[in-house]
Amino acid sequence: MRTQISETKNRAGETVQIFGWVHTVRDQGSIKFLIIRDVSGLIQVVVTKKQKKASDIAKTLSLESVVKVVGLAKEEKQAPGGVEVVAEEIEVLSAAEPELPIPVVEKTGETELPKRLDWRWIDLRKPENRLIFQAWTSMERAFVDYCGSNNYIEIHSPKLMSAPSESGGELFEVKYFERKAYLAQSPQFYKQMAMASGFEKTFEIGPVFRANPSFTSRHDTEFTGYDIEISFIESHHDVMAEEERIIVAMLSEINKTSGNEIKKVFGREISVPLIPFPKLTLARAKEILKTLNVPSETENDLSPEEERKLGEYINKKESHEFVFVTDYPKEIRPFYHMRHKENGNLTKSFDLLFMGLEITTGAQREHRYDVLLNQAKEKGLHTEPIQFYLNFFKYGCPPHGGFGFGPSRFVMQALGLNNVREVTYLYRGVKRLEP
Numbered sequence: 025m026r027t028q029i030s031e032t033k034n035r036a037g038e039t040v041q042i043f044g045w046v047h048t049v050r051d052q053g054s055i056k057f058l059i060i061r062d063v064s065g066l067i068q069v070v071v072t073k074k075q076k077k078a079s080d081i082a083k084t085l086s087l088e089s090v091v092k093v094v095g096l097a098k099e100e101k102q103a104p105g106g107v108e109v110v111a112e113e114i115e116v117l118s119a120a121e122p123e124l125p126i127p128v129v130e131k132t133g134e135t136e137l138p139k140r141l142d143w144r145w146i147d148l149r150k151p152e153n154r155l156i157f158q159a160w161t162s163m164e165r166a167f168v169d170y171c172g173s174n175n176y177i178e179i180h181s182p183k184l185m186s187a188p189s190e191s192g193g194e195l196f197e198v199k200y201f202e203r204k205a206y207l208a209q210s211p212q213f214y215k216q217m218a219m220a221s222g223f224e225k226t227f228e229i230g231p232v233f234r235a236n237p238s239f240t241s242r243h244d245t246e247f248t249g250y251d252i253e254i255s256f257i258e259s260h261h262d263v264m265a266e267e268e269r270i271i272v273a274m275l276s277e278i279n280k281t282s283g284n285e286i287k288k289v290f291g292r293e294i295s296v297p298l299i300p301f302p303k304l305t306l307a308r309a310k311e312i313l314k315t316l317n318v319p320s321e322t323e324n325d326l327s328p329e330e331e332r333k334l335g336e337y338i339n340k341k342e343s344h345e346f347v348f349v350t351d352y353p354k355e356i357r358p359f360y361h362m363r364h365k366e367n368g369n370l371t372k373s374f375d376l377l378f379m380g381l382e383i384t385t386g387a388q389r390e391h392r393y394d395v396l397l398n399q400a401k402e403k404g405l406h407t408e409p410i411q412f413y414l415n416f417f418k419y420g421c422p423p424h425g426g427f428g429f430g431p432s433r434f435v436m437q438a439l440g441l442n443n444v445r446e447v448t449y450l451y452r453g454v455k456r457l458e459p
Contacts, residue, residue, distance in 0.1 A: 027097075030064035033107045035097045040109060042067065043117070045149065046089045048129055049082075056082045058111075059104070060093060063154060068103040069093050071111045078114045088120040088128060088149070137443065141451060144459055148449075152289050156447050159278050159286065160435050164229070166277035167250055170270050176225040176252075181214035183207055183231060187409040194234045196245075207233035210428050213413045215253035216360070216389060219424040220416040224255040232428075237454055241443040242328075242381065242433060246452040253426030260362075260372040260388040263425040264348050267376065267384065268299045271346070278438060292440035295345060301376075302338050303348040309334055324353045326375075326382075335380025345437075350374040359399040361387040362425075372425075378437045386427025393417040 027040040044062035056079070058069040071082040085091070094113040099106060126135050126143045128150055140147040147153060171178070184205045188195055196207040211228050218226040232249040252270070257263060278286075279294040287293055304312070309330075310320060318333045326334065326349065338347040351370045354363055361371040373387035390396045396417055400407055407414060435447045445451045450459065 028064040029060065029062045029067045029105075032067055032097045032109065033105055036099045036107055038097055039094065039112070040097045042069075042093050042109060044091065045128075046085050046087055046091060046120075049085055049087065058082065058085070058093075060091065060109075061149075061151070066104050066151070068100070068108040069095065069111050070108055071114070075112055078111045081114045081116065082111075085114075085116070086120045086122045088124060088146070089116055090118040090120075091116055137445060141445060141456065142459075144450060153446075155282060155285055155289055156435065156439060156441075157449070159282050159439060160431065160447065162277045162281045163274045163431060163435065163438075166274040167227075167229075167270060169277075170273045171225075171227045171252075174225065176227045177218070177223045179211070179214065179218055179223075179226050179228050180230060181208070181211035181228060183233070185213075187413070194236050196233050196235045209234055210249065211251050212358075212360075212428070213410075213416075215251055215426055216413075216421075216424065217416050219253055219255045219389075219391075220419070220421040224422075226253050227251060239454060240328075241445070244432070244444055244448065244451060244453055247430065247432050247444070247448065250429040250431055251426065252429070253424060255422040255424040257388060257423055257425050260350065260374055260386065260425055263386050263388065263427060264303070264350075264374055264376075265300070267386065267427055267429070268297075268301050272296060272299060274434075275438065286439060290439050290441070292438070294438060297344060297346055301346040301348055302342050302344050303350060303374075304334075305351040306349055306353075307351070309349050312337060324356045328381075331377055331382060332380035335377050338377075339379070345379050347377050348374050349377065357387070359403040359405060360389050360396060362390045363399075374427075376427075378434060381433055381437055382430075383433045383437070384427050384429050386425065388423070388425035391417055391421045391423050 026043055027035055029042055032040055042060060044060040047059040047061040047066060050057040054073050056071040058071060059066050060069050071079050073079050092115040093109060093111050095109040095111040097107055097109050100108040126140055126146055128146065184200060185208050186205060188206055188209060194209060198205050198207060210232055211230060215226055228251045230249060231246055233246050236243050236245060254266060275294060275296045279296060283294045313330050313333060316333055318330055321327045338344055352373045354369055354371050357371045357373050361373050364370045364372060371387060375382050376384035390399060397414060432444045432447050436444055441447060
């Protein structure tokens with residue numbers, strides 16, 4: 025029976041069977057030291073000439089070959105994890121070619137990121153990359169558990185659409201038999217359909233497609249999105265309060281399952297934030313940035329530099345890594361965002377910044393058919409292609425709102441990394457469609 029490497033410390037004095045990859049080989053003449061790696065960790069294997077067959081095989085081992093090792097587990101303070109295995113048998117299950125295209129054991133930054141992405145399945149063998157996806161798994165489990173324990177209904181909306189789900193030109197157009205279709209930029213329309221269907225609370229985890237020609241460290245053309253929509257809200261502040269609770273649940277789970285290892289590997293303390301998060305209107309944020317002498321590209325939105333400086337300001341002033349920026353002008357928000365009654369130029373919308381990076385956009389939606397129709401026309405939209413969506417609001421729809429959350433950006437910031445490519449299983453960008 026297989027023993028995972030992390031379990032060998034509990035099997036000292038017993039014969040164990042371990043399976044994994046050859047991480048390193050150190051030859052000291054009569055003795056060879058192998059470091060074997062599986063998903064749970066690393067262990068030292070000692071191979072002596074007493075076991076001739078095992079010793080002969082060890083001489084031929086190439087790095088990253090997959091092996092089975094049978095031997096006695098024994099305590100050894102100098103070994104990784106305080107335990108080692110004295111090999112009795114070694115079997116090569118899959119031999120790796122001697123020259124690896126990229127190293128698995130290397131100094132940080134030794135191999136450039138584009139080449140690492142070319143050989144992503146080998147790059148992912150690094151223990152630090154495994155840790156990234158363990159953190160992601162904890163985050164997603166917490167998100168799903170929160171939704172499940174708070175009466176959310178999960179949906180899976182279509183990703184082929186007859187009309188764009190968001191404003192703007194970031195669309196992938198595809199041939200759909202004898203007509204055009206578009207890859208979904210978000211599940212927005214169908215989340216709102218769920219509200220009109222009486223689901224009241226809904227969530228979705230699914231792919232999002234954006235034909236964004238950007239090459240920055242924060243952009244990609246396909247990513248995983250987390251989406252929430254809830255009914256019978258009074259304002260966008262109800263949506264923000266729900267997101268605060270979800271983020272606390274996610275960071276708490278990451279800290280519980282991987283916090284110590286993250287601190288050791290990435291030097292990043294997982295901080296579970298206090299509720300409520302700081303909140304600023306966009307107008308107030310612009311005033312603060314002006315006092316900090318941060319240049320403004322437009323009065324209607326925040327540039328990446330403004331987001332960074334605002335995040336630094338909030339962290340210094342309030343010791344908080346998160347800040348909501350609210351009440352964006354109608355000019356830069358979709359037609360379905362509800363507007364303030366007292367100021368029709370402002371929307372009941374928000375962005376959430378995490379350490380100076382936008383990870384969420386949300387709002388209260390307009391649920392009144394006549395108002396929604398007028399706002400669509402005001403934006404210059406042709407209503408015929410989206411009439412199916414407008415019909416959701418003709419037969420009774422509760423006040424509702426929600427948000428779209430970027431988990432890749434969230435994990436990147438939580439672990440103190442600097443590129444979404446590092447936390448994406450297989451990145452898709454302008455020039456990357458493989459592997």
